[in-house]
Amino acid sequence: MTSTRQLQEDFRHIIVATHGNEAVFDYTRSFERADASSLIFIQASEQLDPIAPAVITTEAVAADIMGEYKGFIACVKDVRLAQALIKQAYDDYENRDPEWPDIHPSAVIHESATLGANVRIGPNVVIGKDVVIGDSVIVRSNSVIEFGVTIGNNSIVNPNVMVGHGCVIGQRVILQSGTVIGNEGYGFTPTPDKRYERIPHTGNVIIGDDVFIGSNCAIDRGTYGSTLIKRGVKVDNLCHIAHNVEIGEDCLIIGQTGLAGSCKIGDRAILSGQSGVLDHKKVAADTILVHRGGVIEDIPSGGMWGGIPAKPMREHTRRFKLDDYVLKRFAKLEEK
Incomplete structure (x- = not known):
């Protein structure tokens, strides 16, 4: 009360x-x-x-x-x-965990791990070697925190999350169920006989403070260096962020969006549902990419963009008007 x-x-x-x-x-x-x-x-x-x-x-x-x-x-x-x-x-249930003791007896915690004050660890959690977990962190059931991970104060790791070795999670971060942080990226190189060899990814993922990652997302570790998710980013469910992507502060990444390797998203960008950005492309700060927008060339300035390939909104809507005009002309020809 x-x-x-x-x-x-x-x-x-x-x-x-x-x-x-x-x-x-x-x-x-x-x-x-x-x-x-x-x-x-x-x-x-x-x-x-x-x-x-x-x-x-x-x-x-x-x-x-x-x-x-x-x-x-x-x-x-x-x-x-x-x-x-x-x-x-x-x-807010996210900030409370009344179901279990502070450290559930079924959790497996490496003797070298460091746990802050008021930490809650749920059933069947695995915490690896040299992990550092800050104060008031909640790690819920069946999650795996691999060796060398750091998690900042007041962060929440929901059930069935995996945080890969050496990744850094900031303060007040929420990772929703089923998400994988720091798994190996999709990197293969062809051989002369048209087979493929895996390129090991030896970087990590760094997630800034006050970030929200929705359910069933995959954020791949860098091939070398880091995949960066900066302060205040909010990622919806079912998004894929590939190796060495950089997402600027306070961006919104909406459901089923895919960001290919080494692309860079500027501060405060909004990528609407099912958007896609090609590898190594740059999206300017304050860009709004409307639903299913596809970025195959750099977006040099902010504003509203749409379509595939993504164009400024006025140009994008002009394409619809042209398509409508052409269809009407064809319909008249068919009548004749």
Whole structure:
């Protein structure tokens, strides 16, 4: 149970005004499922359910509901941002692991590994030689942390994750289930008799602070050097990031996107679902690559790009208009 007094103290940096009587709540809920124990977030007065004891909203909406609502109102500038921060603090399974003892007896931890304070290690986890795990890290069931890995404070490794040898994971990183960090990349060279020889990958993966990696992603280690995922990157499920790729800060990489070896993605780029970038190509900072965009040449400047090959959005939509014109002309010819 959390009091609205505690809410004000914890989030005084985003709460700009309060109204109504003090209250308590047990959890957060959507406004459609509000009950007498919930904190809700609303962006319009029509979304209010007066059964909820506490509401997060804007000052404009607060002015509309104060006459009819007798509960506690906290006003913020950005309701969605407030929802993200407050749910992380009070109602986030990712930050809690109540099921097992701090170190499950079935975990296998090498005697040379270093574990920080308040670490939680789940069933059947394997932690290898010379691993360093920071404070308040959670490693959940069946995950494997190979030798020489470093994991920063407050990071979360969900079930069935593999972090390969020598990789570096920053602070407050979340690795979702089924993801593989630092496996060998796809590197083969042809022989004279048209067979293929594997090129061992002896680099690693470095993941910066505050990165989120979704489920069933593969991030390959560098052939030499590192594959780099910089601070604040958010990667959706089912993405492949090949050896020696560099992704700049605060990028969004959406589901089923594939980044080929040694390509470079600039800061704050957004790559929409099923996008692809060819090896060694560069995508400028602040680029938005729309769904299924294919980069086969460098993108030199930010903005919205689309199509295969990716072109600036105005040029990309012009192609659709031309295709439509051609189809209509063919239809008229067929009529004749």
